[in-house]
Amino acid sequence: MREGEKKFTLKSFKKLFESLYPQLCVFAYKYLNDLEISKDIVQEVFVKVWEDEISFENENHATGFFYKAVKNRSLNYLKSKSYKLTERYELANIEMYDTEEFYMSEAVVIETTSVIEKAINKLPDKAAQVIRLSIEDYTNNEIANELSISINTVKDHKKVAYRKLRDILSFLRIK
Template sequence: MVQEVFIKVWEDKTTFQDENHTTGYFYKAVRNKCLNHLKSKRHQLTERYADQNIKTYETEEFLMSEAVVVETTVIIENAIKELPDKAAQVIRLSIKDYTNDEIAKKLSISVNTVKDHKKVAYRKLRNLLGFLRQVLL
């Protein structure tokens, strides 16, 4: 949905007065795109959501929490990109619930090396993402 909104803005060559208008526009555009999708006939036929569940997804609170999740995911992904390559690979696999043994086998490294990469990654991520604690708490 987000990608479709960005493509539409790019194709229409939409211009904005300032950054505040841009952010608000994208939030509303994505929100409306998602709501239209949830209400569409095709979606109602293919998905198992009851009408009462769709109403839950239409609430401002739900949409704002989803926006926070998306933005936080982007921030975390950008922080992971700043890690050394192996440490980033280890963290991504760890996020996918791989065990240290599974990560070691997949990357052809020792379990102790996995633990070392995690230690380095967590230290750097704490520094890069420390501000999120105040924002999210």
């Protein structure tokens, strides 16, 4: 173990698992197109880290490691004999998935989505519901009907939500 690295306690490992597991499953799914196998692969990576007592300098180092490990396990699965025998194997797709551009773009999308979801969770309940429906391309009329509120109330919730999201996500602005 290098200096500055710390071993996980059960509590810190559980916290890391809970914070990364959902987005890593989505990340693996981008490669595998199968949620159950994606979950299995992510769990295997976490088990391996725990069993091997791998330590990290900081949370960013751990996050990067987990994304890279899930990517590699997913690609290995796609290259495996069992996958080739049971699924339509397309070498061109695997080669595309194995590029740094694909890896980085998917990791950025998933991490950004996670940050935005955490920000939306900090909104008042109705404002969060309105924003989620808006993200799903519901019109103001459809949102009003879905939530049994007036169109003006939908607009008010959006105004409040956008103002709060601007504040919460201000750290993302390029200066």
